[in-house]
Amino acid sequence: MNAFEYRNGQLHAEEVPLATLAEQYGTPLFVYSRAHILAQYGALAQAFAAVRPLICYSVKTNSNGAVIKTLAAAGAGVDLVSGGELERARRAGVAPSKMVFAGVGKTEVEIADALRAGILFFTVESEPELVRISNLARRLGATGRVALRVNPDVDPQTHKYISTGKQENKFGLDFARAEQAYALAARLPGLEIVGLHMHIGSQILTSRPFAEAVRKVAPLCAELQQRYPAFRYLDIGGGLGIPYQPDQPPLKPAALARELVPLLQPLGLEIVLEPGRYLVGNAGALVTRVQYLKDNPLKKFIIVDAAMNDLIRPSLYQAYHEIQAVRATSARVLGDVVGPICESGDFFAQDRDLPAVPPGELLAVLGAGAYGFAMSSNYNSRPRAAEVMVHGAQHALIRRRETWDDLVRHEAEVTW
Ligand SMILES: Cc1ncc(COP(=O)(O)O)c(C=O)c1O
Known part of the structure; x- marks a missing residue:
């Protein structure tokens, strides 16, 4: 609409x-049009219904409590990137079991807060962050559920400031490094390896980069499932683009799902999406x-x-x-x-x-x-x-x- x-x-x-x-x-x-937000959410949920994804609204996009509440009431979870966003999501009544927490620079205070809240998982960007979550989880008697952010090195063909899934970007870990980081996570106390995360960029208007990224991470997911019994989530991030110009063809969720669902379904994992721009x-x-x-x-x-x-x-x-x-x-x-x-x-x-x-x-x-x-x-x-x-x-x-x-x-x- x-x-x-x-x-x-x-x-x-x-x-x-x-x-x-x-x-x-x-x-x-x-x-803001409430109906538009709900129509976008509905179209995405319907397109991906075959894999029943958890759609975690990326709060950074528009953090107003009324927007978060509108989406949460429709069934959305949230993708967070700061302690402030955690607080906003809490105030908007989002269940911690639907919160995922991303970002390369999580502080001790932010991690401790998220552990106390009992969020679904952290998307972890580096080995020192794993160590920090482990230490804090032990101190608090909590479990830090973690999904490592893998950088699949695909070109999302978007503006370079909003491209995040290429090797030169600061985000995530390459494949070899990710395997080592998973092994480290398995050795550290207080952690549970629950999934794999990626987010390749923003304002992506074709399915191809998403499909390429999923194809690239799929073998690693299969391996991790064998190795770690609690491994059950594949979080494919956000990045779905929208038309800003009247004649710009939109990325239709149905078209994206047609490409991705056949790749996702055989993995037997719970799928998490983190759209921001697309929703609002x-x-x-x-x-x-x-x-x-x-x-x-x-x-x-x-x-x-x-x-x-x-x-x-x-x-x-x-x-x-x-x-x-x-x-x-x-x-x-x-x-x-x-x-x-x-x-x-x-x-x-x-x-x-x-x-x-x-x-x-x-x-x-x-x-x-x-x-x-x-x-x-x-x-x-x-x-x-x-x-x-x-x-x-x-x-x-x-x-x-x-x-x-x-x-x-x-x-x-x-x-x-
Ligand atoms: C980890 C992560 N997930 C989701 C998003 C949302 O991106 P978009 O608004 O392009 O969907 C971002 C944006 O920066 C992000 O960094």
């Missing part, structure tokens, strides 16, 4: 005009108000009240986000959409054919549900935007706009 569509010339989120939301909650404003990316829009129009001999600029501190993806990865006028217009202009921040990298579109809208009108930056608010900051002392969730004709504030007080709340006065 498409979360944002024109009705009577007004861009709507489900049944609510974005203009109404902007009026009520102000701009810049993140708007196109559920979100960043609604922003045009402040000024400006031009010079080379360029036309539409200056809006959202900025790179709200949505950094264009600046960080030259990512494309479709931009639509909230009130439909046929007028077009070739130009840039830029924010007020003092960086030339503060843009949402460059040299693009855009809706021509005057100051005071609203634009919607689409595809902003994933790695949008979650990556936002207070740069230039800009309070973070508000977030709203839409459910049919209903809407609710799920994070209020930050205030000037919020900007300085954590600072302390020096008295010397």
